[in-house]
Amino acid sequence: MSHHFPAGIQYGGDYNPEQWPEETWAEDVKLMQEAGVTMVTIGVFSWAKIQPDYLCWEFDWLDRLMDLFAAHGIAVDLATGTASPPAWLVRLDEDVLPVTADGVRLEFGSRQHYCPSSSEYCKAAGKLVRKLAKRYAQHPALALWHIHNEYGDHVTECFCPASAARFREWLKRRYTTVEALNHAWGTAFWSQHYGSFKQIEPPRTAPGPVNPTQLLDWRRFCSYALLRLHRMEREILREHSPGVPVTTNFMSMFKALDYWEWARHEEIVSDDAYPDPADPASYVGAALNYDLMRSLKGGKPWLLLEQAPSAVSWRPVNVPKPPGLQRLWSLQALSRGADGIMYFQWRQSRAGAEKFHSALLPHRGTASRGWQETVRFGAELKRLAEVAGSRITAQAAIVLDWDSWWALEGTDHPSERMRWRELLRPWYEALHARGVAVDFVPPHADLTPYRLVLAPNLYLLRAEHAGRIAAYVHGGGHLVCGPFSGVVDEHDHLHTGGAPGPLRQVLGVVVDEFWPIPDGETVRVGAGADAPEASVWSEWLVAEGAETLLSYASGSLAGQPAVTRNVWGRGSARYLSCHLDADALGPVLDGALTEAEVLPVLDGAPPAGVEAVRRGPYLFLLNHTDREADTPALPGTDLLSGEQVHDRLRLGPLGAAVIRTAPSER
Structure with a gap:
């Protein structure tokens, strides 16, 4: 941390002073002090105000604002402003604007309207960041650099000629020769052979299904293309302000970006989280996302950089948070490793797309319910300052691999219903209900600190990652693996011999045939009239040394193994060939938790909820x-x-x- 980073738990939110007359600033700072605000995020959407034209720069207003915060002891998370290019830039070169897979160029008038591969955007963004870094590197208010904003929120990919050229460059670095690419992409199928890299284009809209490995590489490339922009900004900031930590706000468990790779390029992980108050179980999903944020930097504290004080503005129906819920959900983030509780935003907007989005200072001002909660919670956080810096110790881990996620949700699979988040949720929910702490880990992680490792799905599994898992089990670890795992390698080619591929010996089973369950139907798993029912997925499973814990009791697979356990070295490995909800999955996991001696937080279970x-x-x-x-x-x-x-x-x-x-x- 820099010497300007405040101690304790950070409290505050996004502040957009360009939306307000300057005389409002002094009032805002006074109210921030009353509320106990320690940090504000500024500059997120300030590019057009800082640089109103190509050759025109206006920093005087930002100088005064930074000085105002410094004088009142409020730290600044200073954003680079690059998430929303100004109108003059896109009119100077309309190739800055992104193009869809159907060839439609998206227009100016929203935000994130740029192509990640645009050299003009990259050059202009770099110039802006360099000027900010040089001007404010030594400013006493600066505590944290905030690069861009919610990368990939609106535009995760662009299909323009510049993106195509950058994609080909990326493929050349990855494969070196077009022959290697042809093998990886399986282009012998459907006469898709390429004679040179020049013949390759992004996976634009085509007459039928697009090559699945091309789509997988495209997902990899798109995450890389945005990360390349982030790293460009980070290098400029490190050059001119070494020692000032850098973050960019993630969007919880977000499919488009490989956050394991992204987190390596920032000092502090931060998240934007918007659970739905209309969903009584949304706190479970929030806990899952917060555990991921904590895990991305190996358990280091993170920042909740955005959340809604009450209602958001972008759902079909935007339900407000009843009194006390903002406090409870903020404490939940703190409980799972956050050292900062921030919000979008400080003062509620009067115009624009988010004018109905709640704020710490609502439209009604200091007479409002929201403001009273803002002040009360700020005072409470001061009493919790000592919690900052403390860490969670987990005995169980869940394997999360973005490569596998992208490949799992490709096209032309046995069932389109096999989606990572839907597969993961019952596993996490069952652990959450039992008060079991859990970390997320990438497939290349050291698993030895954990007594139990869970893999709800590893559709794509590299041989070297399977070797790590096998060594973990053989050395005394315990594994529970979910269905449709070990199916393909890193090129999305089926493993020889079928699933679970390189985990076949560890699990002691082989899949004879995938058996997806039609929508609206279920099959019973286990004996008795009250046996749980599987939905979505099942498999014709053949035990090769594993013992059968539960069998299918109805449907075409009646009598076949459904859940198995195999002893491998000094450890054990369970395999679930079906999809169960949390209530049905819980008893299956209980056996593994007991065998691995994984303890819950409390000896006695808290009541539901x-x-x-x-x-x-x-x-x-x-x-x-x-x-x-x-x-x-x-x-x-x-x-x-x-x-x-x-x-x-x-x-x-x-x-x-x-x-x-x-x-x-x-």
């Missing part, structure tokens, strides 16, 4: 229900109330406790 999370010595108890909850606890001091807690605690509706536990506890 109460979340228990341990962050270092701090136990967070969060009641996501609208009723009182009596829950097990650990002895210590509740930092929110100041009261002593023993072995049980009663939480009010949407209530929370943050207990500093005794050092000897668990």
Whole structure:
């Protein structure tokens, strides 16, 4: 961290002063101090104000703003402004604008209207970043550089000639020869052979299905193309302001960008999170995303850089957060490793596409309910300052591979219903309900710190990654692998001998045939009238040394193995050949959790809807229900109330406790 980065937990949000008369700034800073704001994000959409024309630069207003924050002890997360190019740039060269797969050039008038491969955009963005870096590198208000904004939110790909040329360059570096590319892409199929790299274009709209490996490489390239822009900005910032940390705001578990690779190129991971208040289970998905953010830098604290104080403006129906929910969900992010609780935005806009998006300072001003919650929570965060920097220790890990995600959701598969997030959710939900802490790990990770490794799906599995998993199990680790795994290699070619490919010996099974389940139908798994039912997917599974834990009890596969367990070296490996919901999957995972000796946060299970999370010595108890909850606890001091807690605690509706536990506890 830089010496300007504030201690404790950061609190604040995006501030867009260009939307307001300058006389408003002093009032805003005064109110920020009243609310306990420690940091603001500025400049996210300021390119047109900083550079109103090609040769015109106006920094005086930003100088005054930075000085104002410095004078009042408020740190600045200074954005580079490159997410929204000004009108003069796209009119100077309309090739800056992105082109869809159908050949339609997207117009100016929204945001993120640029082609990631545009040299004109790259040159102009680099010039802007260099001027910002030189001017503010030593400014006392600067605590953090904020590159761009939500990469890939609106434009993840461009199909213009410049993108095609950049794609060919990327392919040349990847494959060296066109012969190697032809092998990787399987171009012997459908007469797709290429005689040179010059013949290759992006996967634009075609008469029928496009080559699946071409699509996979295109996904890889598009993530790289945006990362290349991020790295360009980062190198400029590092050159002119070494020591000032850099971030860019991620968008939770986002398919288009390989966040494992992206996180390597920033000092602090940050996330924008917008769970839906209309969904009573949305807090489970939020927990999943926060665990990923914590995991991206090996457990280091991260920043929740954006969330809504109440309603958003972009859903078909935008439900506000009832009183107390903003506080509860913010504490949830803190419980899962966040050291900053920030919002979009500070002052609610009067014009534009987000004028109905809530803010810390709503349209009604300081008389509003929202403002009262803003002030109260700012005061509470000061009482939790000591939590900053503490870490979560997890005994279980979930393998997440963006390559496999992209390949899994390709075309012409046995079932289009096999989608990564839908496959993952029941696994995570079952662990969450049991109070089991979990990290996410890439497929190349060191697995030895974990007692249990879960792979809900690894459709694409490289031989070297399978070797790591096999060595982990053989050395005494425990694995649970989900269906449709070990199917293809890194080129999306089927593994010889069928699934689960290089995990066949570890799992002790082989798939004879994939058996997707039609929409609206289910098959029973296990004995008894109350046996759980699988939906979406099943497999004709043949045991090759593995014991059968559960068999299919109905449908075409009745009597065939459904869930198996295999001893491999000093460890064990379970395989689920079907898709189960969280209630049905939970008992299957219980066996693995017991065998691996993975412990929940609390000895006694909290009631349904109460979340228990341990962050270092701090136990967070969060009641996501609208009723009182009596829950097990650990002895210590509740930092929110100041009261002593023993072995049980009663939480009010949407209530929370943050207990500093005794050092000897668990």
